[in-house]
Amino acid sequence: MSAVAAARGTPRVSGFSVSRMSGLLLRQLYLYRRSAIRSLEIVYWPLLDLLMWGFLSVYVARLRGGGAIAIAYLLGALILWDIFFRVQQAISVSFLEDIWTRNLVNVFVSPVSTAEFLGATMMLGVLKVIVIGLMMSALAYAFYAFNIFPYAPALLPLAANLILSAWGMGIITTSLILRYGQGAEVLAWAVAFLFQPFSAVFYPVAILPAALQRIAWLLPTTYAFEGMRAVLGGHPLPWGDVAGALGLNVVLFGIAAAVFARVMWIARDLGLLMRTEG
Amino acid sequence: MIRTISPGPAGGSPAGGLAGHVEINAAGVIVASHLTKRFGDAVVVDDVSFTVPAGAIVGFLGPNGAGKTTTIGMLLGLLRPTRGQVEILGLPMPAARQTILARVNFTSPYVSLPGNLTVGENLAVFSRLYGVRKSRAEMEHLLERMGLPGVWKRRAGHLSSGEGTRLGLVKALLNDPEVLFLDEPTASLDPDGADRVREALRAIRGERGMTIFYTSHNMQEVERLSDRILFLHHGRIIADGPPGEVLRRFDQDTLEQMFLEFAREERPA
16 A cells, blocks of 8 residues: 555445445436436336236136136236336336436446445335335226235245346346447347246246246246246245245346356446446 | 645646645555556557656646547546556555545546436435535535536536536535546536636645546646646657646647647657
8 A cells, every 4th residue: 555545544445335325226216206207107007007907807807707816817917027027127227327318437436336236226126116016906906806915925925036036137138238238228128028928927837838838947937927826826825936936036146147247347348337328 | 755836827837827735745646557458459558657646637638549538447447457557546446446436536528417317416316426425515515616506406417518517527526536537627618617617626636635637638728737747649658747848858839739749640659
């Protein structure tokens, strides 16, 4: 250490600070406060989804001759799917915000660590789904007399697993946007839908052809949606599905961390963090 | 070793025009050793070494593409050198990245603060990122010093480009940095705005002994503001010293003349 540093003292800045993370989170929350359109977006898509899928499920139930369980399965799946999709999207779009507003350099020349940066976007996702989940659950009850709240204790471990999956996929999507620039921003919206057909969101895994079933069981999201159908069908929470989802989420998180670390390495090599345009 | 610089004659001199009495500590707060950066076959920064003493104002010059921004990127830990080391405030970059970045700051007119947040919200966010507790009155005082009174509740995106640049400077001063890196701090400012910023920087340097490392294409400004210049050409430092000394060495009357000769390749490095 030089004489200057020694003379002034060098308090070490810790690797993780809740204050710095809250600063990043605050920046996103201010965005919602400042933009009515952005705030409306939290309500708009989930509401449209709920209306469209809700009425469709009522129609399907009537066709089959009064299957309330069909409504429960579809609406439950819709609510849990939105949890996964919105959390994943929150992470990627938060990062895109910094690219769009040419703020990325300001963030990366501050003492913010990668963990704080990602932690703030993860927290934003959780805050969003709390709002969305409660709103959709209340509207499902109001419009279709589907009351998800008695199932909430059993569904929480499954929803928590979906949040973990969404964090993992959000980090991977963010890595790709960092690596390939604004041209890859469509991934922020598209990646989650790649999971949808294979995760058996709106139908059981058994519906899929055998080859696709093998793919489905490699995804943590599949276990969460299968578990949800069991719970809504009146069965106890299948802890095997919770454990299966958790195990695969650990693997997904490991992959996400490795991808992000690798992309950050490349970014510091190629100067991607200094990019002031996409 | 401490070197003292007294205020120079009005209008500035190589080491002049400084507000107050500034102590320059010869111990380096920025030490670059054999810094090299290649992108593929292109050598953008080529074995650059320099030491910046505490309290100095250093103008980092060179034509477009000379490697200035790449060098600043390496100093700030945004870019990994192909070869060489960086030490800031006696600490190695990037090993002590977070500790260093808490004590320095940077701004450029080519980056901006989120335009959909108000000025006050932006400053509140960056205060948290730097872990500083400044009252609103203190932050408004900084805004006033940069010629931005009464903008606290205005959206950053509604400021003019010059006001946005000055807001960036306020952000860069929030954590009372020991080293301030500036990329063309007066590029988008009118002469009045540029003069205000120069005066404010000189005054703040005088008060806090802050080291300022900045790039500029305004050669008059560099002559007036800098204690020392580093002139980069094709990724190599070709001149390093007080502006007057460099001009004598290259037999030039003004830095602008010298800059034009190198930029137009009329003079071999």
